[in-house]
Amino acid sequence: MIIHVNDLKEFNEKIASGRVLVDFFATWCGPCKMLAPVLEEIDQRQEAGDLLIVKVDVDEASDIAMKFGIQSIPTLILFEDGKAIDHALGYMPKPQLLNFLK
8 A cells, every 4th residue: 555644743653563665755756756656556466565655755744854864866765663674766667676675
């Protein structure tokens, strides 16, 4: 499931348990627009197992972006039970993204 979060409290609740991929993006960002359908396809086909995808618009939730030091977008951060375990910058094609999620 893909959800959009702009509130820090809700964000912290969503990443607290399980595997969560956070996509920091902006609506005006070209590579972000390219990444969005890749994330949607992975989510719809459940190709990453029991993964929650959270999208954070850096323009609407600058406090969350600042908390994680986001300086370029798209930035993906993979959380497991509330702890950031990996991150990636920029667009990546589906095979590379699936490999990142392993």
